[in-house]
Amino acid sequence: MNNAVFVIAAYLLGSISFGILVSKAFGLPDPRTVGSGNPGATNVLRSGKKLAALLTLLGDAAKGWLPVWLAQYYALPVGVVCWVAVAVFLGHLYPVFYRFKGGKGVATALGVLLAFSPLLAGLALLSWIVVFALTRFSSLAALTAAALAPGFAWLLLPQIGYIIVVFVLSLLLIWRHRSNIRKLLDGSEAGFGKKS
Structure with missing residues (x-):
């Protein structure tokens, strides 16, 4: 498969929203219209359907894993693997x-x-x-993991390209949580088991 086609296919796969598809299959409201408005597992969980949230989580994680794994399996150049990783992530953010x-x-x-x-x-x-577990804030947990991930990558990954990708993904993830950051700072962020 042509490298460019592989990258485009990764973006298109990333553009599939399992939160929206699973919610529709379960007869739940479109997650973009309820709660935080985010079509992710955390917001789907707010519907009360744990299975729907789990399937959303697994689907969104699997679509991030699959194209990168395939690119590695077919021994594509590291640079192409990096573009595939970024493409599938951007597909999820901007489908x-x-x-x-x-x-x-x-x-x-x-x-x-x-x-x-x-x-x-x-x-x-x-x-x-x-x-x-300590805070009951999914957003704070995600921001912490994103902040730590580049350091973990630096220690564990031999390819500098992969480390750069982790850094870029972390920055994008933090950027996408900017409204949550504001709410965390002003005390209006809703946590699980907390009153908003």
Whole structure:
């Protein structure tokens, strides 16, 4: 497969929103119209359907993992693998199928990290779990994991290109959480088990 086609295919795969598709399959409201308005697993969970949230999480993570894993499996150049990783992530953030209005990228980024290194993904996930368990803020947990991920990547990944990709994905993820950052700072962010 031509390298450019592989990158484009990754973007198109990233543009599939499992939050929207799963919610529709379960007869739930479009996640873009409720809660935070984000079509991700956390907002789907606010519907009360844990299975729907789990399927959203797995779907968004899998679409981040699959194209990067395939690019590595077919021994594409590291540079191409990096573009594939960025493309699938941008597809989730700015999906062509949904007028370029997508999610914040937490699960998809985790999938990319998993393809780069299971240990890297595990450390990022552990960071998320610890912060969420302590604070009940999914956004703060995601921001913490994003802030730590480049450091983990620097320690674990031998390819400088992959490290740069992790840094770029982390910056984009933090940028997509800018409204959450404002709410965290002014105390209006809604956490699970907390009154907003």
